Amino acid sequence: MTNLVSVIYVLLQMRMREKVAAVNLLFESLDQQISSFQTTTTIHCKTGCGKCCFKPDIEATVLEFLPFAYHLYQNKLADQWLDKLDAADSTLCVILSPTQRGAGLCSEYPHRGLICRLFGYSARTNKYGKKEFVTCQIIKTEQAPAYVEANAKIEAGISVPVMNQYYLQLQSIDYELTRVFYPINGAIRRAIELVQQDYYYQDLSSL
Numbered sequence: 001m002t003n004l005v006s007v008i009y010v011l012l013q014m015r016m017r018e019k020v021a022a023v024n025l026l027f028e029s030l031d032q033q034i035s036s037f038q039t040t041t042t043i044h045c046k047t048g049c050g051k052c053c054f055k056p057d058i059e060a061t062v063l064e065f066l067p068f069a070y071h072l073y074q075n076k077l078a079d080q081w082l083d084k085l086d087a088a089d090s091t092l093c094v095i096l097s098p099t100q101r102g103a104g105l106c107s108e109y110p111h112r113g114l115i116c117r118l119f120g121y122s123a124r125t126n127k128y129g130k131k132e133f134v135t136c137q138i139i140k141t142e143q144a145p146a147y148v149e150a151n152a153k154i155e156a157g158i159s160v161p162v163m164n165q166y167y168l169q170l171q172s173i174d175y176e177l178t179r180v181f182y183p184i185n186g187a188i189r190r191a192i193e194l195v196q197q198d199y200y201y202q203d204l205s206s207l
Contacts, residue, residue: 016198020070022173023063033161034121040158041150043139045120050105052119052136056091060113060187063170063177068111069191073199078192085189093184114170122161123154131160
């Protein structure tokens with residue numbers, strides 16, 4: 001029985017590591033495309049803004065926060081973050097750090113989800129098959145000339161991340177973990193619990 005549990009654990013962990021690696025590769029590709037888009041259009045977030053993070057109805061999938069959950073478990077921080085989630089008195093993302101100094105207000109910026117990366121620097125495909133730039137009102141008003149020019153460049157064919165294409169790529173890694181969108185804190189919680197569940201087999205295999 002112990003040998004069987006050990007085999008199950010190894011297989012689960014292999015799949016977990018593969019999923020985390022695949023999501024991280026997808027994020028790296030997206031970050032590079034966003035960087036290129038920023039260079040071409042000069043569109044950028046206002047220093048210290050983070051206003052989009054204060055939207056109370058942000059939703060995400062479990063899979064996009066799997067790398068964050070894996071990072072927490074590897075650093076023995078998973079239970080601490082579950083406590084943070086339990087203590088949260090609002091629907092605002094627990095990763096949000098309103099008093100943080102710097103370019104943004106995300107306390108775990110390298111591990112932010114797909115929706116956090118896409119918003120402001122992506123396009124959606126309309127019913128006519130054309131790409132429409134999706135960004136925030138602050139960029140539209142405070143960087144109006146660059147915003148107008150960015151739209152023109154997108155229409156002319158420059159590379160821009162397309163939302164549905166990245167979500168389809170995420171689905172190809174694990175459909176079940178992308179099928180449902182949760183309030184962002186719910187997605188983070190489920191990702192942490194999933195990683196803990198998989199690592200539970202490690203304890204069983206050592207019995």
